[in-house]
Amino acid sequence: MLTALGLESEPAGHLVELASALHAAYVQVAAGLPGNSVLQVVGGKLKLARLGKAEEPSLMPPSASWWAACCRRSTSPSCCWRSPS
Numbered sequence: 568m569l570t571a572l573g574l575e576s577e578p579a580g581h582l583v584e585l586a587s588a589l590h591a592a593y594v595q596v597a598a599g600l601p602g603n604s605v606l607q608v609v610g611g612k613l614k615l616a617r618l619g620k621a622e623e624p625s626l627m628p629p630s631a632s633w634w635a636a637c638c639r640r641s642t643s644p645s646c647c648w649r650s651p652s
Contacts, residue, residue: 604616605618
């Protein structure tokens with residue numbers, strides 16, 4: 568299995584690389600915590616502020632109205648949602 572994944576038969580070197588990458592990511596995230604207004608550490612636990620609703624991307628049609636219009640025109644029984652009208 569290790570050969571199929573292109574890994575050495577002895578996993579110690581690969582595990583050291585992964586541990587190093589994980590530690591670097593942890594340090595990067597921890598360094599950004601003090602400046603993050605959405606995240607706080609309170610009593611040793613992470614506390615997240617509520618985020619507002621993200622707007623629909625301008626290049627895409629509003630999905631709910633697009634989906635409803637598509638299904639109203641569809642004659643296929645595979646359409647999973649139909650308008651009551």
